[in-house]
Amino acid sequence: MSAPLVLAVPAKGRLQENAEAFFARSGLSLIKPRGARDYRGAVAGLDGIEVAYLSASEITTQLAQGAVHLGITGEDLVREQIPDADNRVVLIDGLGFGFANVVVAVPQAWIDVRTMADIDDVATAFRHHHDRKMRVATKYINLTRDFFARQGVVDYRIVESSGATEGAPAAGTAEMIVDITTTGTTLAANALKIVDDGIVLRSQANLVAARTATWTAEQRETARVILDRITAQQRARSFREVRARFAACDARLVAAVRERFSVETPFGEPTSSGMLTLHCPPAQVYALTTFLRENGAEAVAVADLDYVFSKDNPLYAKLEAKL
Amino acid sequence: MEAKATAQAKDARAEALVSSYERAGYARVQPPILQPAEPFLDLSGEDIRKRMFLTAVPGGDEEFCLRPDLTIPVSRDYLASAAAGKPASFCYLGPVFRNRNDAPAEFLQAGIESFGRADKAAADAEMLALGLEATANYGLATADIQIGDVALFAGLTAALDLPPAWKRRLVKDFNRKANLAQDLDRLTLGGSNGRPEYQGVLAALAGSDPKGAHALVTDLLSIAGINAVGGRSVAEIAERFLEQSALGASTRLPKEVRGLIERFLSIEGDPDEAAAELRTLAADGGMTEALNPALDLFESRAGFLAAQGIEPKRVRFSTAFGRGFDYYTGFVFELTDPARTGDPLVAGGRYDGLLTRLGSAEPIAAVGFSVWIERLAIYGGGR
Numbered sequence: 001m002s003a004p005l006v007l008a009v010p011a012k013g014r015l016q017e018n019a020e021a022f023f024a025r026s027g028l029s030l031i032k033p034r035g036a037r038d039y040r041g042a043v044a045g046l047d048g049i050e051v052a053y054l055s056a057s058e059i060t061t062q063l064a065q066g067a068v069h070l071g072i073t074g075e076d077l078v079r080e081q082i083p084d085a086d087n088r089v090v091l092i093d094g095l096g097f098g099f100a101n102v103v104v105a106v107p108q109a110w111i112d113v114r115t116m117a118d119i120d121d122v123a124t125a126f127r128h129h130h131d132r133k134m135r136v137a138t139k140y141i142n143l144t145r146d147f148f149a150r151q152g153v154v155d156y157r158i159v160e161s162s163g164a165t166e167g168a169p170a171a172g173t174a175e176m177i178v179d180i181t182t183t184g185t186t187l188a189a190n191a192l193k194i195v196d197d198g199i200v201l202r203s204q205a206n207l208v209a210a211r212t213a214t215w216t217a218e219q220r221e222t223a224r225v226i227l228d229r230i231t232a233q234q235r236a237r238s239f240r241e242v243r244a245r246f247a248a249c250d251a252r253l254v255a256a257v258r259e260r261f262s263v264e265t266p267f268g269e270p271t272s273s274g275m276l277t278l279h280c281p282p283a284q285v286y287a288l289t290t291f292l293r294e295n296g297a298e299a300v301a302v303a304d305l306d307y308v309f310s311k312d313n314p315l316y317a318k319l320e321a322k323l
Numbered sequence: 324m325e326a327k328a329t330a331q332a333k334d335a336r337a338e339a340l341v342s343s344y345e346r347a348g349y350a351r352v353q354p355p356i357l358q359p360a361e362p363f364l365d366l367s368g369e370d371i372r373k374r375m376f377l378t379a380v381p382g383g384d385e386e387f388c389l390r391p392d393l394t395i396p397v398s399r400d401y402l403a404s405a406a407a408g409k410p411a412s413f414c415y416l417g418p419v420f421r422n423r424n425d426a427p428a429e430f431l432q433a434g435i436e437s438f439g440r441a442d443k444a445a446a447d448a449e450m451l452a453l454g455l456e457a458t459a460n461y462g463l464a465t466a467d468i469q470i471g472d473v474a475l476f477a478g479l480t481a482a483l484d485l486p487p488a489w490k491r492r493l494v495k496d497f498n499r500k501a502n503l504a505q506d507l508d509r510l511t512l513g514g515s516n517g518r519p520e521y522q523g524v525l526a527a528l529a530g531s532d533p534k535g536a537h538a539l540v541t542d543l544l545s546i547a548g549i550n551a552v553g554g555r556s557v558a559e560i561a562e563r564f565l566e567q568s569a570l571g572a573s574t575r576l577p578k579e580v581r582g583l584i585e586r587f588l589s590i591e592g593d594p595d596e597a598a599a600e601l602r603t604l605a606a607d608g609g610m611t612e613a614l615n616p617a618l619d620l621f622e623s624r625a626g627f628l629a630a631q632g633i634e635p636k637r638v639r640f641s642t643a644f645g646r647g648f649d650y651y652t653g654f655v656f657e658l659t660d661p662a663r664t665g666d667p668l669v670a671g672g673r674y675d676g677l678l679t680r681l682g683s684a685e686p687i688a689a690v691g692f693s694v695w696i697e698r699l700a701i702y703g704g705g706r
Contacts, residue, residue: 109544110555112564122555122563124491129559133365145369152495154368175554 003214004050005222008062008071011039011053015205018097019072026233027307028226048222057081059208063089066212069219070226076102076180076203080140090209090322092227092315093234098205099182102140104147104198106176107169108191115196116151119176123155126175137161137174140200144178147200166190209319220320227315229307236305239264239279242288243303248296249274261288266308279308337696340460341416341433344453349414349435354396356418360386362395366650366680374421376428389420394674394691395681397436402683410439416696426697433457434671434693438678444620446690447654447673448627454669454692455633458658461699466658466668468637470594471644472624473497473672474617474653475601479587482613483580488566493584537561583608591641594625601642624654650674654690669694 009023009030010016020030023043030051032041041051052068059071064082072095078085106113113122126134137159138144144158159174166186168174178200181187187194207230209223242263249270257263261284270276280288289300345351360377364386376389390396393415401411416433435453440446451468458466476497480490540561576584583604590600598621605614629635645655655672659665671692678687 107555109547109557110560111544112560112567120495121488121491124495125559125563126555130554134554142373145372149370154370156369157364158369169554172554 002048002216002218004048005070005219005226006050006052006068006213007043007226008052008054008059008068008073009041010056010059010072012055015056015072015098016053018095018205022072022095022097025237026226026229028229046222046225048218049226063208063210064212066210066214068210069213069215070207070209070223072205073208074098074100074203075206076100076140076143076201078206078208079201079203080143083142088211090211090319092207092209092319093230095205095207098203100180100203101182102143102178102180102200102203103187104176104178104195104200105166105181105187105192106195108193110193113195116153116198119195119198120151120153123153127155133157134176135159135174136176136178137165137168138178139165140178140180143200147178166192207315209322211322215323220323223319224313224316227319228309228313231313231315232307232309235308235310238281239305239308240282240285241303241305242278242280242285242292242300243276244292244297244300245273245275246292246295246297247274249276253295257288257291260291263288266310279305336461336700337416337431337433340457340694341414343456343460344414344433344435347453349412349437352397352400352413352415353417354390354393354400354415356390356420357387358390358396358399360388362399362681363388363391366395366677374423376420376422391421392419393417393432393434393693394436394677398438398678398681398689401436401438402678402681407683408439408685408687410437412437431696432693433696434691436689436691438689439687440690441688443653443673443688443690444623445627446688447624448631448633450654450671450690450692451628451633451656452631454656454658454671454694457669457694458699461702463660463668463699463702465637465661467661468633468639468656468658469644470638470640470654470656471642472617472621472640472654473645473651475614475621475642476587477652478614478617479584479610482608482610483583485577485580486566489576533565536565540564588643591639591643593635594621594628594638594640595635597640597642598622598625620653645672650677650680652676656692666698667695668698 009019023030028046029044030041031044032038034040039053041053043049043051052062054062054071056073056077059068059073060077060081062068063071063073063078064085070092075091075094078089078091082088104116104119106119110122113119123134134156135158136144136148136156139161141158141160148154148156159168161168161174161177165177165179167190168177169192170190177192179187180203181194184194215223251269254265254269254276257278258265262281263284264279265277266279267277278288285302289302292300341351357378360375363371363375371391375391378387378389379385380387397413397415401407401413413436414434415436416431418429419432420429422428435450437446437450451470455466455468477494480493480497483490483493485493537558541557544557544560586604587601590597590604592600598618601614601618601621605611605618625635628638645651651672652675653673656670657667658669659667669692671690673688673690675686675688677689
């Protein structure tokens with residue numbers, strides 16, 4: 001048997017639950033045939049895949065080395081841990097969970113600081129006043145360095161912090177921090193505020209592919225199937241199916257509907273009996289049904305979709321272009 | 324065999340160069356390759372980390388690195404020696420280590436460091452002459468000479484009638500590589516103004532007695548239970564907060580100031596022409612007194628350059644040259660091949676602030692340059 005495609009999935013916590021739910025929605029249920037404590041798994045009903053349960057940080061490392069083919073990890077880790085990330089991995093798609101921002105935060109007491117330009121000025125003044133550079137506590141050393149360089153901030157030193165970074169200014173081990181935050185509550189509780197233009201990265205969980213992994217024809221085919229299913233599921237979630245049948249339904253009306261409600265017509269023009277199937281963004285559904293009724297529809301049926309399979313596979317196309 | 328012979332020939336030429344520096348009175352030094360990382364990070368900033376080879380003592384905290392240049396190691400050894408503070412001149416030849424995308428990480432540099440000389444103009448000119456000796460040693464008889472003087476911009480900013488925050492910003496922008504002249508358009512004291520929630524308070528404080536305002540803001544911060552957060556004192560925060568009120572609505576650089584800066588930055592040519600233009604500019608801007616020290620030094624240096632036999636017409640001076648080199652404080656120069664564009668073969672200048680940053684209690688004048696041996700090695704000639 002040829003080598004399987006290795007899919008790396010976070011091994012614990014919310015990220016694991018979300019990742020499993022994400023694959024399950026696409027009809028890919030992750031199973032552990034040898035028991036729940038096993039760190040190797042499979043996908044029910046789909047041969048040629050091995051699931052590796054790893055920490056998000058380890059997934060990132062293995063993607064960079066090409067030791068796994070696909071993995072789920074945060075964009076923050078990809079940008080921080082992988083030098084020249086775009087040449088080593090492909091961020092195939094944001095998954096809509098694990099949202100968090102990497103931000104620059106300073107003590108709330110710094111009433112004179114609102115922007116990165118203020119920080120630049122304060123950093124230089126700090127060096128003159130205190131004869132040392134301002135310290136920035138962070139675990140995002142590379143992200144911080146690149147962001148500060150882009151902002152032209154030079155007079156600072158990084159203090160590496162592996163946990164409880166937000167406590168560093170109060171503890172006196174740093175003047176400010178760069179850290180990840182979802183709601184900002186922890187920052188506020190530590191009397192810190194986010195600098196207005198200090199968003200280093202808006203991150204979320206991503207499906208990531210390793211460009212440097214060995215990609216055999218079989219492994220590519222497996223990836224294509226996985227991505228086809230994911231695409232079908234995502235497409236389904238972004239539309240509702242709207243159906244109606246009425247005599248006045250003609251090509252001109254369909255064109256108007258496409259224009260006004262950003263709908264898609266997966267099966268083309270209305271049938272000879274005036275049967276029409278539309279895929280409509282959820283927010284537009286009610287307006288669309290009103291419009292159809294005003295134009296002669298007696299009844300309009302709306303339903304959720306499970307999958308919408310289409311001829312094209314944009315996620316796989318994105319991957320293939322980079323391999 | 325042939326490659327080895329070529330390498331030896333290269334080494335022989337570099338050795339010949341450094342021997343000539345030794346004969347000129349520069350003591351040859353060989354600082355350790357393994358250096359504490361702190362001085363490099365402190366002087367060059369965090370950004371240099373990605374170009375450095377870092378390591379640590381097993382079990383220890385202190386970071387070490389393979390030396391990315393020789394200026395800092397030579398300066399530190401000098402400071403630690405009995406000669407510290409006295410005039411001393413050194414030359415060196417050896418490998419330095421930088422992570423580079425398109426070239427080997429280990430490469431040879433030669434160079435000179437001269438400390439404690441009070442005759443700055445003469446010392447500056449001597450550096451350029453010795454730099455030209457390096458290119459001539461490799462058979463490049465007429466290198467392009469580009470010079471600048473960052474003290475002139477510092478003098479200009481000091482002389483301008485601007486709040487301190489503006490001066491800090493201008494000096495900093497000059498030291499960056501981006502095009503300052505273009506930046507001037509967009510240049511605002513970013514963030515220091517236009518903050519709606521404080522605007523009223525700032526305006527109210529603007530006309531008040533500075534001491535009283537300072538006490539008020541300090542008190543307010545104390546009432547909020549804030550003493551020293553994140554290493555900045557309440558007084559520092561209050562001071563800068565009030566500085567913003569002093570700036571008022573002037574978020575844009577005044578037009579006439581901008582005009583002066585642009586005119587200043589457009590001055591270039593041979594040193595004699597440039598000096599005349601700078602004198603006129605100083606007179607027009609009413610800044611003669613403030614710019615005189617820097618201009619006197621500039622003209623005196625031009626005289627010494629001519630005395631070193633360097634034809635003034637060969638020297639290309641530009642007020643804008645020298646931007647992007649953070650630690651230079653005066654004269655800066657680069658030698659390039661007129662037939663090629665790009666990287667300098669020899670580069671150097673004056674860095675009078677360096678030894679203080681490295682821990683010297685007294686300021687010590689310092690000037691020097693480094694020679695990119697690998698870039699010169701492509702030339703076939705010799706003497």
